[in-house]
Amino acid sequence: MSNNGRLNDVVVRIGGEGGEGVMSAGEILTYSAARASYRVFTFRTFPAEIKGGLAMYQFRVSPHDIYSMGDKLHILMAFNQEAFDNYASILADDGVLFYDPAECKPPENFTKRKYEVPLKELAMSAGTHLAKNMVATGFLTAVLGIPIEKSEYQIIDKFKRKGEKILEQNLTAFRSGIEYANRYLDELSMFRLGEPEGKDRRIILSGNQAIGFGAIAAGCKVAVGYPITPASPVLEFLARYLPRFGGKVIQNEDEISALATCIGASYAGLKVMTPTSGPGLALMTELITYASMAELPVVIVDVQRAGPSTGMPSKTEQTDLYHVVFGGPGEAPRIVVAPANVSDCFYETIKAFNLAEEYQMPVIILSDQVLAYQTEAIPKPDVNSIKVVHRLEPDYENQNSEYLRYKITETGLAPIAIPGHPGFEYIAPGLEHNERGNPNYTPKVHTEMQKKRFKKIETLAQTLENENNDYYKVEGAKVLIISWGSTYGAIREAIARAEMQGIKVSHYHPRILNPLPKKKVKEIIQSYEKVIVVEQNYHGQFANILRMFVDYNPIKLNNYGGIPFTSEEIYNKIIEVAK
Structure with missing residues (x-):
């Protein structure tokens, strides 16, 4: 706590039923605080059902840098009884409960501070019970001291496409929440944020969005996928933005065809990516090893979720590591990259593309459900300073000998020809093959080719011996x-x-x-x-x-x-x- 009696580092959780606008309220508050130069860090869980079930949005906000979602809650906004029953136990001793008395009744033995906030009643006064999340948004905007105009901007941006009536109802509900909070502001002054430390240029991204942004910066031209939680937002982001940079986004019928399409586009000379999660990755396994065998660059994003099998699609784990390192028929080299935070999701995605292009093999990015939806205000990247690597190609004009796509070299690397150049045609087989790419099953050739493929990853490992960034x-x-x-x-x-x-x-x-x-x-x-x-x-x-x-x-x-x-x-x- 600061010397002015303020926490200046507040963890807020909004809980309610899926479909009540819990996520919308949290996102508006997060973006509003970030646009006011506060540091934010988010965590959310939601039910696997489309509607219903317990949903939660947590955001931590502070004037100074923060690195995690926080521990105990300082503020719990309970839309219903289930939210109180599940989350009240992690409310800090100096925390406060805000609850809708129409939906929640804290027991008599609940001794921490609590305030009734008639969310539903105020929303109805604004014209619709659906706006109770905007009442909560207004209430928390006032309690935290987030500039009102920042939250209003986010609400207008969110609802302007739904018509004047709906927009006005939500703004009215938001303002009624502020008005209701004003009577308690003196009592709740400890939660009011101080001035942010710095107002450097930042952008607000989730981990999934940062991966998509990184793919664009790296020069990705083809992104193919099949919808799966929690990786779908990567493809959704790219569908919106990649075509502006000359790229193509395709939704295929399944994960197998998604990776197959990527590999085909890579053979044609394009940078490619496919996002998925554990069950989809399982379907891709043989094709991952095919990309290793054919020595074609491809980036695969595995946004891990809790398993096994279908598991818990909207919960997090780090359980795919064995799979991405060792999975597949035979021994097939691949590179595995794991970002640590939202900023990393951008830069490590660029690194993944660079490594795929340089070492001519699949690179798997290991994210997870928490990182996927985690929202941070990160320093704006200087895209002009980013190093982008392109695959090694042959000298098409001055090739004096027969082109051998899989030529054995000291580094294991040989130039990749792009189709359309006479004399540089080659087959990219999944069968074992010789230097030309023709199938060959002799022990001598297989031994030489395995050494060649693994030489590339051994070269990278040797490079990493001299780095201490981590x-x-x-x-x-x-x-x-x-x-x-x-x-x-x-x-x-x-x-x-x-x-x-x-x-x-x-x-x-x-x-x-x-x-x-x-x-x-x-x-x-x-x-x-x-x-x-x-x-x-x-x-x-x-x-x-x-x-x-x-x-x-x-x-x-x-x-x-x-x-x-x-x-x-x-x-x-x-x-x-x-x-």
Whole structure:
């Protein structure tokens, strides 16, 4: 808490039934705060049903930088009893409950601060019960001190296409929420945000949108997919924007044909991408290995969700790591990239395209449900400074010898010819083949070709040995945390909290999970007395992969309930291990 009695770092959760506008209210508040230069960080869950079931939108807002969704709630806005019953237990001691008395009755033994907010009644006064989410938006806008004009702008932008009557009803409901909140503002002053620290140029993106933006910046020209939660918004974003940059978006009949189309477009010389989630990735498995065998660049986005099988489509896990590293018939090299936050989703997607083009193989981006829908205000990228890599092509004018698409070289790389150049035709078979691309099953050829394909990924691994961008080393630390993906922010905040208690902790968070720089990983691990590997899966998949390279049994901290780690959970583990 700041010296003026304000929290200046507020975690708000809105809960209600799917279809009541919980997400719309949260998004309007998030974008309004971000446009006022506040830092925001979001987390949401929603039912698998189209309508009904419990939905929740959480946003953390602060004048200064934040890195995770937060721990305890400071504000709970309960649209109904189910929201109260499920979320009141994580309300902080100094938190406050706002609830609609027509839909929610807190028990007598609920001792924390609470205020009735007649959402439905005020919405009806505005002309429609459907606008109760706008009443809540207005109420929270006033409580948090978000500039009213910012929220009004978002409401107008959202509803202007639905006609003047609906727009006016929602604005009236929003203003009635502000008016109702005004009577309590003195009592709730601790939740009013201070001035934001900096007003640098930022853009507001979700993880899925940032992946789409990164694909465009990298030069993607063809995106193909089949709808699946939680990856569909990537394709939706690209469908809206990619054609403006000369690209094409196609919705195919299934995930198999989606990847097959991408591979065909890659053969034709285009940069390609397909987004999916676990069940779709399972269908793509053979074609992933075909892209490895044919040595064609393709980017696959796996937005992980809780499994197995259909699992929990709207919940999160990090359970596809084994699949993306090892899955498929035979041994087929592929690169695996895992962004840590929304900004990473942009830059690591560009990296994925560059790696696919440079090393002529499939690259899989491992995101997850939390990161997919997580919204942040990130520094505006300087697109002019971005390095974009294009595949190695032959010198079409000065080729003095027969073109061998799969020529064995020191690096494993050979130029890829684009169709349409006489004398540079080649077959890209899934069968084992010789340097020309003709099928050949002899032991000698298969041995040579496997060495060639894996030489490319070994070259990348050697390059990674000399990079330290993913390693946060603290002098004197005896504890190391290793992690990957969306756990990054909660870990960074847990480490900062531990440092305030005099406990030093280092952190290794690789963005490239395959290949790993084995020598560097071994040296890092052996520098610490205790190593904790934090993952959102049952087995500790990354911990087990690390054990393949290093004779060390790390401490595992696993979470597989479908909800992300809080920094408090990780902090408590640090304290336990550091004793």
